[in-house]
Amino acid sequence: MDWRVFLTIFGSVFIAELGDKTQLATMLFASDKEVSKYTVFLAASAALVVAAAFGVLAGSLVSEYISERYLHYVAGVGFIGIGIFTLYHA
Template sequence: MLAIFLKTFGTVFIAELGDKTQLTCMGFAATDVTARIWIFLGSALALALSSAIAVYFGCQITQYVSPKKIKMIAGIVFIIFGLIYLKDAFFPISPLSPEL
């Protein structure tokens, strides 16, 4: 139990460092220093709730799809996103092309 807790804590902690959520909280705290505790509580509750939703749906989906297939699908999706970002980095949209 402790091992899975530490693995989850470490993964989420590292993933959230420098994330847009953290930068948003920093911005809120910089503009309203009197509300620091409320900013902390709001962001902590939001992260806890979004994590609870992810755990719930993760448990539900494993009733229909094996964890091995979920990991494979997640890996493929991350590779696709990575390729899209690389394409955008090397071949940015021309300012003359119509934007969506």
């Protein structure tokens, strides 16, 4: 395993998820005193693992047909577009 790649991906995803609606929803579920915190943790973790698996699968399928270079461009333009949209509506 390439630890540099692992830590880069971990750090990127971790920072992206902080304060995200997923984390806020998980905090809301965990605030219910009648719900086991272990159940909330396991369910939220499983959901993130499945979502990540879809991302890996989609990325590997798309990369079969589109160059990695163009995927980086599309992702960059997409993030910039989302940022502009967010700033416009703020």
